[in-house]
Amino acid sequence: MSQDFIQTLLLTGKLATWTTAVLLVVGFPVAYLLAYKRFFLKPLVEALISMPLVLPPTVLGFYMLVAYSPQNAFGAFIQHVFNVRLAFSFEGVLLASIIFSLPFMIQPLQNGLTSISISLREASYTLGKSKFQTFFHVLVPNMVPSIITAIAMTFAHCIGEFGVVIMVGGNMLGETRVASIAIYDEVQSLNYETANQYSFVLFIVSILILTLIYSINGKKKLF
Amino acid sequence: MLKIDIQHAMLTSEGKCNLEVCTEIEDRELMCLFGHSGAGKTTLLRILAGLTKADKGRIVFNDVVWFDSSRKINIPPQLRNVGFMFQDYALFPNMSVERNIRFAQKGKDQHHVEMLLELYELQALRNQKPSQLSGGQKQRVALARALAARPNVLMLDEPLSALDFEMRLALQKEIRKAHDLLHTTTLMVSHDVNEVISLASSVVFIKNGKVISEGKPVEVFDKCLSGVVRKRNQA
Numbered sequence: 274m275s276q277d278f279i280q281t282l283l284l285t286g287k288l289a290t291w292t293t294a295v296l297l298v299v300g301f302p303v304a305y306l307l308a309y310k311r312f313f314l315k316p317l318v319e320a321l322i323s324m325p326l327v328l329p330p331t332v333l334g335f336y337m338l339v340a341y342s343p344q345n346a347f348g349a350f351i352q353h354v355f356n357v358r359l360a361f362s363f364e365g366v367l368l369a370s371i372i373f374s375l376p377f378m379i380q381p382l383q384n385g386l387t388s389i390s391i392s393l394r395e396a397s398y399t400l401g402k403s404k405f406q407t408f409f410h411v412l413v414p415n416m417v418p419s420i421i422t423a424i425a426m427t428f429a430h431c432i433g434e435f436g437v438v439i440m441v442g443g444n445m446l447g448e449t450r451v452a453s454i455a456i457y458d459e460v461q462s463l464n465y466e467t468a469n470q471y472s473f474v475l476f477i478v479s480i481l482i483l484t485l486i487y488s489i490n491g492k493k494k495l496f
Numbered sequence: 497m498l499k500i501d502i503q504h505a506m507l508t509s510e511g512k513c514n515l516e517v518c519t520e521i522e523d524r525e526l527m528c529l530f531g532h533s534g535a536g537k538t539t540l541l542r543i544l545a546g547l548t549k550a551d552k553g554r555i556v557f558n559d560v561v562w563f564d565s566s567r568k569i570n571i572p573p574q575l576r577n578v579g580f581m582f583q584d585y586a587l588f589p590n591m592s593v594e595r596n597i598r599f600a601q602k603g604k605d606q607h608h609v610e611m612l613l614e615l616y617e618l619q620a621l622r623n624q625k626p627s628q629l630s631g632g633q634k635q636r637v638a639l640a641r642a643l644a645a646r647p648n649v650l651m652l653d654e655p656l657s658a659l660d661f662e663m664r665l666a667l668q669k670e671i672r673k674a675h676d677l678l679h680t681t682t683l684m685v686s687h688d689v690n691e692v693i694s695l696a697s698s699v700v701f702i703k704n705g706k707v708i709s710e711g712k713p714v715e716v717f718d719k720c721l722s723g724v725v726r727k728r729n730q731a
Contacts, residue, residue: 395547396586398573400600400645410599414590 285451289431292370296378304382325373334440337369366442377426385419429482502553508534515705526682528692531702537685546573579642579650585634587626594622600644612640652684
């Protein structure tokens with residue numbers, strides 16, 4: 274196995290891990306708000322989060338690329354404050370990947386939270402527990418299957434992401450070249466053997482993740 | 497003493513209805529909120545616990561204002577120190593019987609947990625999860641958990657409605673035990689006349705959101721019965 278092959282797979286894993294970790298931290302508060310609060314712009318927020326499910330990845334990638342440009346406010350702000358160039362960099366791909374994977378994390382978490390009986394939350398409140406304590410001691414332990422589904426779906430989706438990454442990051446070895454782009458690149462160069470190796474790894478990882486999700490959902494009743 | 501004077505618009509199966517309750521509950525009283533389904537009993541209990549915000553009014557417990565719409569005061573349920581037993585018991589599925597009780601405590605007091613486990617004959621079930629318990633066992637755990645926090649007011653929302661007749665009789669004793677142990681005010685929602693007579697020291701009869709009678713159970717039901725007989729004779 275070549276050095277490039279391993280580097281590309283490691284980068285793919287790094288992108289998926291970072292995306293999943295950031296989304297887990299960001300996703301819980303957002304899912305909590307959507308599950309339990311009513312506010313004026315809620316349908317719009319829900320629609321925006323679900324957009325990546327219906328929007329072609331190239332559309333999002335194009336707009337992200339425009340936003341990343343130092344000639345636009347957002348790109349200039351990031352470059353000025355953090356000294357980071359988002360276009361055609363790992364950081365840029367990561368940000369695009371986070372936005373593109375939002376529904377895969379938030380929707381299972383939101384469904385998990387809404388499926389917990391309201392009386393459990395209320396019982397915890399009447400026992401003097403704060404919303405924070407209720408969240409960690411009552412809500413999280415009773416939605417473990419939803420959390421695993423959210424993590425697995427986000428990770429699996431990131432590993433297979435192609436359109437957004439190529440639009441925002443291009444095809445730079447060790448920086449933005451993930452496995453799905455490498456497959457395309459190898460096929461274009463008629464290196465079918467290497468393309469097959471990448472494809473096989475992605476196939477195995479995806480089937481393992483999906484089998485995990487279905488086996489958890491099959492015995493959803495944990496307690 | 498718990499002083500209640502509230503108004504709240506409710507949506508029942510028979511349309512919109514205004515809940516209007518003005519009453520006082522003495523300390524250490526076991527009071528039943530009696531009435532048909534949709535009368536507003538559970539809504540009133542939820543308003544008292546702080547789980548539902550009343551539209552207007554005032555609730556004061558021993559000089560502490562829990563709710564006052566004119567002064568925009570609404571103490572959250574966490575600070576009212578009530579023991580609330582839900583119709584579905586709301587036991588935490590991820591916790592064992594013992595952990596459900598321990599979770600309710602404000603500080604660690606294993607001695608009190610052991611006492612509650614013994615009182616409600618739950619020692620053998622201490623490591624079981626709620627899904628492994630029968631209806632009666634769940635009810636006993638829910639009662640023990642409500643008592644674990646040493647609440648100011650014990651609130652029971654139709655605690656016996658999901659049980660069969662024999663179990664109801666047995667568990668009425670458990671509720672009496674809980675009330676006596678706490679030496680506190682207990683409020684219980686019920687629509688069963690026998691249950692009210694055998695358990696309560698006073699009853700508030702609510703119909704379509706309004707209090708139509710209150711006092712000692714026998715007197716209240718006697719008055720209602722005389723009213724019905726009088727109406728029938730007039731007809």
